[in-house]
Amino acid sequence: MSARILVVDDVPANVKLLEARLSAEYFDVMTASNGTEALAISRRAECDIILLDVMMPDMDGFEVCRRLKTDPATHHIPVVMVTALDSPADRNRGLEAGADDFLTKPVSDVVLIARVRSLTRLKMMTDELRMRAITSLEIGMQTPERSAVADTGKGGRILLVDDRESSYERLATILAAEHTIDVEPNPTEALFHAAEGNYDLLIVSLDLNNFDGLRLCSQARSLERTRHVPILAIADPENSTRLLRGLEIGVNDYLLRPIDKTELLARARTQIRRRRYTDHLRDNVQNSIEMAITDALTGLHNRRYMESHLATLAEQASIRGKPLALMILDIDYFKSINDNYGHDAGDDVLREFAVRVRKSIRGIDLACRYGGEEFVIVMPETDLHVAGMVAERLRRSIAGEPFAIHKGTKRIEVTISIGLTTLERKGEAVADVLKRADTALYRAKHDGRNRVVSQAA
Template structure:
């Protein structure tokens, strides 16, 4: 795995040193010698990670970071501050500006490369989600970026895994001012707790007495339900080898004991914000997929989904020698409802019609709006005789109770006609079955409507 790393420093020697280190690990390196130049490169999406010096003329690294993180177009780019400043207050200032990490010079090659690789993996995942989310934006779903730049990272749900009471009590007390905190002192139960708890961050002590904290981190990453859960590891001093290993297996961030309270609060907020952002991207993508296959008015699947799904069900039924039936339903004289009562009344009828269909069929049956006032029901493992009984039950349910329109001010009697076809012998297709059902529907309409007609294969 590689990434394009932007090195920002006003001292050429520092830039060359970092460029050489990163190039030796096969990273693609871009350089900038001022904050303004760095912002311009990020705006053009020419980097995956920013290594940012703090002490620069005109615009310091803190301001550069703040601008990157407040811009919806660039806030997702990981920023690592690399500086000679070594005071806790400087580190906290950088984290509060939005930096993903704050490394103090001199930085070991191992620590630097491990951190860059870890953030590069995270950036790749985020980029994939952002690319998918473009579809959501195009169809009108609110952009996740706008919410992300205003998110404070507070009010999150955090799970602490630590078996030292004095340690987890101090951590919980500090975090409780901003987050909802749970503690799991038995690491063997932590994975189950994390999977069931809908947490936004998991804090894991690497100094557990009788359990390997890194193994727990690995298990969290391997389980589908917790794969996207951020992990913040807490390590003892001079335990760099385990921290590096943790970053390699998917730990997102770390703290070194003794823990600075303000630094912990800042790092926790960063991870909670990132988790919420990726969750919004995933939710938006899922919503766009749902919109692509769902009829907005009735909530049923649309014709596109039905045609694809029917083809798969037809093949499956033919291979297994199982029956399959299709019903095409058409609301009688629907045009007159729109003409006499308005399109809003027609919409009321369509919505209620969909509700009644859902109540009349099984969970395994597929109900779709085919177009206009036509609907299709696909019934797996159902022969023509049983499909006929279900169709007659639906017909009676529609005709037996008037439809409310205009917010209950009026009601209408509605009937429907239904054509049925079943999967025939070898060589029968979904298209042919639909055509036969449509022909049966035509006969039902021709013979007086408000009836069910079966068409054998």
């Protein structure tokens, strides 16, 4: 696993030492000797992780970290503060500035590499989501970057898994000041509890009685419903080796006992902020996909989706020897609705039409807006007779009740014409089926509209 590591330190000897350690593990290392240079490199997106010294002449590491984490362009880059300062106050100051970790010099090679690898995995996952969500900006969706910067990390839902009463009572009291906290003292029930609870963070003690806390962490990573929930592990100092193993299997962060109150809250906020940010990215990706295949006005699938999915449905029908019905629907005299009542009224009719279509078809049927006032419905495993009954029911539902327009102040009569056919010959081209349905629709229009016309293959 390679990554670009930016080492920021004004002491050349420190830089060379870290560079040698990281290069030996095949990381690409770049360096900066001051905060201003580090910020410039970061804004150009040239690094994946930043190892940041605190004591620097022009701008100390706390200020550099604060600027990185409040800039929408750089807030997602993991920052590890590496310093000789080792007091709880200094560590908490770094975490409050947004640092992902705070390592005290001299740093163990094992701890350093384990932490860098863990954060590299996280950064690569975030980068993948960010790359997929780039189109969100192009199609007008809101970027989650600024909301992520403004997020305090408070108000999260946390599950604490700890079977020592004295421990979980103290931790729960601390966390309850900023979050909703549930305690699960029974580790055998913890995974089920985590999967059902929609949590923002799992805090797991690795010193459970008669249960392997790391196995619980591993199971949480393998389960779909908890795969993306961050895990904060807690252990006694003598279990630091197990913590490093935890980082390898997907633990996001850790704390050693005795737990400092301020540090616990700071690390919890960091993990919750990151969870919310990645959730926003995933939502943007999902929404982008939906917008690409969905008609914005009616909420039905669009023509692009219909054309690709119809080919798949036709192939499945041919392989299984099952019929496939297809109907093209057209709203009668739709142009006159726009001309007489305005395009807003036309939009009202289209939206209500889509609602009635959904109520008249099955869940396995595919309803699409084909263009303008034309719609297509594809019905798998449906012969011409049954499809004709569905089409007639749909025609009656449209003609049987007037459509409300202008926010319900006026109601107008609407009818539709339907052309219906089926795919029954194995290997028949989808274009031929659409053309046959369109011919049937033309006949319905020619014969007086507000009717269903079927055309067999």
